[in-house]
Amino acid sequence: MELKGKVVVAQGGGPTAVINQSLVGVALEARKFLQVSRVYGAVHGLTGILEEDFYDLTQETKHNLEQVAKTPSSALLSTRYKPDEKYCREIFKVLKAHDARYFFYIGGNDSSAAVSIINNEAKKSDYEFRAIHIPKTIDNDLVLNDHTPGYGSAARFVAQAFMGANLDNRALPGVYIGVVMGRHAGFLVGASAIAQKYPDDGPHLIYFPEKPFNRKKFLKEVKQVYDKYGRCVVAVSEGIQDDKGVPIATKLCKCIEKDAYGNVQLSSSGSLGDVLASYVRENLPIKRVRSDTFGYLQRSFLGCVSDIDQYEAREVGEKAVQYAIWHNRDGSIAIERTGFYSVDYKLVNLEDIGGKTRLMPDEFINSEANNVTDAFKFYVRPLLGSGLHTPHRIRAPKPGKLLRNGS
Amino acid sequence: MELKGKVVVAQGGGPTAVINQSLVGVALEARKFLQVSRVYGAVHGLTGILEEDFYDLTQETKHNLEQVAKTPSSALLSTRYKPDEKYCREIFKVLKAHDARYFFYIGGNDSSAAVSIINNEAKKSDYEFRAIHIPKTIDNDLVLNDHTPGYGSAARFVAQAFMGANLDNRALPGVYIGVVMGRHAGFLVGASAIAQKYPDDGPHLIYFPEKPFNRKKFLKEVKQVYDKYGRCVVAVSEGIQDDKGVPIATKLCKCIEKDAYGNVQLSSSGSLGDVLASYVRENLPIKRVRSDTFGYLQRSFLGCVSDIDQYEAREVGEKAVQYAIWHNRDGSIAIERTGFYSVDYKLVNLEDIGGKTRLMPDEFINSEANNVTDAFKFYVRPLLGSGLHTPHRIRAPKPGKLLRNGS
Numbered sequence: 001m002e003l004k005g006k007v008v009v010a011q012g013g014g015p016t017a018v019i020n021q022s023l024v025g026v027a028l029e030a031r032k033f034l035q036v037s038r039v040y041g042a043v044h045g046l047t048g049i050l051e052e053d054f055y056d057l058t059q060e061t062k063h064n065l066e067q068v069a070k071t072p073s074s075a076l077l078s079t080r081y082k083p084d085e086k087y088c089r090e091i092f093k094v095l096k097a098h099d100a101r102y103f104f105y106i107g108g109n110d111s112s113a114a115v116s117i118i119n120n121e122a123k124k125s126d127y128e129f130r131a132i133h134i135p136k137t138i139d140n141d142l143v144l145n146d147h148t149p150g151y152g153s154a155a156r157f158v159a160q161a162f163m164g165a166n167l168d169n170r171a172l173p174g175v176y177i178g179v180v181m182g183r184h185a186g187f188l189v190g191a192s193a194i195a196q197k198y199p200d201d202g203p204h205l206i207y208f209p210e211k212p213f214n215r216k217k218f219l220k221e222v223k224q225v226y227d228k229y230g231r232c233v234v235a236v237s238e239g240i241q242d243d244k245g246v247p248i249a250t251k252l253c254k255c256i257e258k259d260a261y262g263n264v265q266l267s268s269s270g271s272l273g274d275v276l277a278s279y280v281r282e283n284l285p286i287k288r289v290r291s292d293t294f295g296y297l298q299r300s301f302l303g304c305v306s307d308i309d310q311y312e313a314r315e316v317g318e319k320a321v322q323y324a325i326w327h328n329r330d331g332s333i334a335i336e337r338t339g340f341y342s343v344d345y346k347l348v349n350l351e352d353i354g355g356k357t358r359l360m361p362d363e364f365i366n367s368e369a370n371n372v373t374d375a376f377k378f379y380v381r382p383l384l385g386s387g388l389h390t391p392h393r394i395r396a397p398k399p400g401k402l403l404r405n406g407s
Numbered sequence: 408m409e410l411k412g413k414v415v416v417a418q419g420g421g422p423t424a425v426i427n428q429s430l431v432g433v434a435l436e437a438r439k440f441l442q443v444s445r446v447y448g449a450v451h452g453l454t455g456i457l458e459e460d461f462y463d464l465t466q467e468t469k470h471n472l473e474q475v476a477k478t479p480s481s482a483l484l485s486t487r488y489k490p491d492e493k494y495c496r497e498i499f500k501v502l503k504a505h506d507a508r509y510f511f512y513i514g515g516n517d518s519s520a521a522v523s524i525i526n527n528e529a530k531k532s533d534y535e536f537r538a539i540h541i542p543k544t545i546d547n548d549l550v551l552n553d554h555t556p557g558y559g560s561a562a563r564f565v566a567q568a569f570m571g572a573n574l575d576n577r578a579l580p581g582v583y584i585g586v587v588m589g590r591h592a593g594f595l596v597g598a599s600a601i602a603q604k605y606p607d608d609g610p611h612l613i614y615f616p617e618k619p620f621n622r623k624k625f626l627k628e629v630k631q632v633y634d635k636y637g638r639c640v641v642a643v644s645e646g647i648q649d650d651k652g653v654p655i656a657t658k659l660c661k662c663i664e665k666d667a668y669g670n671v672q673l674s675s676s677g678s679l680g681d682v683l684a685s686y687v688r689e690n691l692p693i694k695r696v697r698s699d700t701f702g703y704l705q706r707s708f709l710g711c712v713s714d715i716d717q718y719e720a721r722e723v724g725e726k727a728v729q730y731a732i733w734h735n736r737d738g739s740i741a742i743e744r745t746g747f748y749s750v751d752y753k754l755v756n757l758e759d760i761g762g763k764t765r766l767m768p769d770e771f772i773n774s775e776a777n778n779v780t781d782a783f784k785f786y787v788r789p790l791l792g793s794g795l796h797t798p799h800r801i802r803a804p805k806p807g808k809l810l811r812n813g814s
Contacts, residue, residue, distance in 0.1 A: 015575050055805060059803050068801055071799050071800075072574060075799075076801065079579075097809045164707035165704070167422065168422050171422045172421070274678060291702075295697075295698075295700075297571065297699060297704065300571035301568055302568075302796050302797075302798065303711065303796045304710065389710045391479075391709065393475065394464070394471070394483065396448070396462040396465075396467035398462060399445070399447065402504045402505060403501060404459050
């Protein structure tokens with residue numbers, strides 16, 4: 001009883017460095033099955049389905065697909081549009097008209113909710129249809145997953161950025177504040193800790209959206225580090241909140257946008273970094289205070305990618321097709337960690353993923369809420385992949401002084 | 408008549424990704440000569456000399472030096488202190504007390520001026536002394552050089568960043584503005600043009616410090632691109648100026664710092680990008696407008712380096728030692744381009760480098776002053792090195808529409 005028809009695959013939400021691995025995993029795996037007549041890629045996510053704007057990926061060369069797989073950002077282009085039930089009914093109509101029997105949507109938890117609605121439409125009209133959500137998010141905030149594809153590469157970018165920023169700050173001392181993406185979850189900002197190679201390496205302080213950010217505490221901690229090392233590197237999540245849950249960025253910034261999901265747009269401005277830097281400059285006797293907002297670089301920089309992340313992103317795409325076609329099941333693919341370091345995949349219920357946000361567990365954040373624990377480093381290091389460069393220092397002896405008598 | 412004594416090497420100014428190649432080039436080459444008793448590395452540039460704070464690099468392992476060479480930022484640490492004649496006299500006293508006969512200073516044009524003053528002190532007191540300036544700057548603004556070590560790797564970062572930003576902007580269309588370092592010279596922002604792979608790839612507009620920036624012209628050009636492609640990626644130099652030579656950043660930003668050389672500090676704030684983004688948002692009917700300021704990432708990101716840049720940075724260090732010890736000459740090492748792509752090195756007068764700034768020649772900027780020419784692409788591409796990733800697109804055919812009748 002094979003379910004014959006087309007495969008439709010789409011990409012939603014913010015791009016990642018490896019989201020095209022999942023796309024190519026779906027396309028190449030689906031192309032193996034005789035019951036799959038075509039593999040369509042919808043352009044700009046669900047919008048492409050509604051507008052019947054598809055690529056026929058059956059007619060794409062394997063060689064070009066492999067090149068696309070290595071390219072960051074969504075090759076099918078993306079959307080942030082939030083579909084309601086009416087919109088999903090229209091989408092279902094198109095899928096049915098094209099004899100689509102398998103639907104794969106690569107995205108975050110908002111995308112998994114859309115898959116769920118479309119799947120329910122199919123069930124209501126007794127149309128045989130398999131729908132699977134394929135996880136991706138640089139924030140690493142999907143529940144029931146050890147981690148999500150896209151996170152490892154973004155984490156690698158953040159780690160490498162802070163390695164460089166730490167070296168720069170050591171050469172020309174002062175206070176450096178780097179603002180990292182992560183609306184609710186601190187996994188990405190936490191990855192900066194991999195830059196802490198030598199005992200005095202930064203980031204010396206890391207602030208998470210999960211723990212209330214207090215400006216006085218921040219100032220005190222910057223001063224402590226500066227007094228000890230003559231410099232201070234700080235990693236701050238864009239999503240840091242006060243003790244009432246109000247994002248610090250919204251308290252400071254005049255122009256706040258929200259996306260279609262009601263998510264506050266925090267990444268379009270360097271103002272959080274600038275304001276924290278001004279705060280340090282005005283309250284501590286430190287002249288050189290700098291801030292950078294990593295912005296979009298961290299999710300689509302070309303040439304900074306974790307091989308582990310690429311590999312797993314490819315596999316979640318392949319597994320999705322296998323669950324749908326071999327096992328005739330719907331759901332969301334999730335990554336389980338099985339060893340140090342190995343993973344396996346399982347299928348979980350769509351309803352258990354959508355609308356939920358996974359946060360950093362307490363054992364990953366230190367008791368002062370200003371750094372990660374070793375447990376987090378153990379968790380995150382394998383995800384960054386192989387071949388990670390690390391800095392080296394000169395450790396030659398220093399000769400005696402001739403004029404200053406050792407002063 | 409061999410000049411026997413110590414070698415002192417130091418690093419000044421902003422770090423680069425390959426400045427330690429030059430340091431290690433000096434150290435390893437100098438260690439070969441019998442007349443060199445020790446190779447000292449001064450900590451924090453000239454400050455380390457004044458304070459007799461040296462590493463004895465003769466006692467560093469070759470293996471560790473090779474690891475340090477691959478590490479970005481200044482391994483000897485740096486300084487932005489601007490020495491006057493009195494300071495340089497004190498420095499000369501220390502050099503003399505330590506029997507230093509060879510001095511190598513790796514830095515930009517400000518550093519070459521310091522080498523010149525110290526060398527004049529030696530001449531005045533008839534102390535046999537060789538002093539060579541070794542070029543580095545990510546801005547690529549040293550005169551008499553085809554290009555400078557450090558530029559190629561920073562240019563590679565900028566190119567890769569815009570490749571990613573362009574893909575991101577294509578997936579989720581809107582206006583994206585990336586602000587790139589470069590106080591006076593547009594070489595670094597120009598490197599963003601290497602991201603223009605497919606005909607509609609951004610950056611669609613590039614703005615240089617060399618050409619007056621006019622906000623109305625900017626707005627008109629953004630609109631033209633957006634009308635054509637439904638999106639627009641803009642690369643802006645932090646140093647863009649109005650027609651009176653006033654930096655746009657200083658017109659907009661409240662808190663402007665100057666360094667010891669009187670150089671305006673443009674990199675400590677995301678405000679230029681934010682203000683340009685607001686300007687687009689307020690004047691054009693485009694909802695999604697984003698800006699990133701690349702900041703310190705572009706000069707010390709770990710793991711983004713040009714192999715050509717590494718190789719040349721190593722060679723300028725080696726050549727400096729050879730000019731000083733084999734040829735008994737003072738001066739500044741300069742890179743000449745001899746082919747496509749090959750280089751050689753020459754020694755130029757210190758006085759011809761210090762205090763001068765090289766700008767983008769007119770043939771590298773298009774007539775509309777909003778993009779580079781092919782001549783610039785021909786110039787810059789080899790400097791970015793080998794193994795540069797480039798993006799790939801899906802180019803599969805699109806099937807016909809069933810419900811919308813090709814609308």
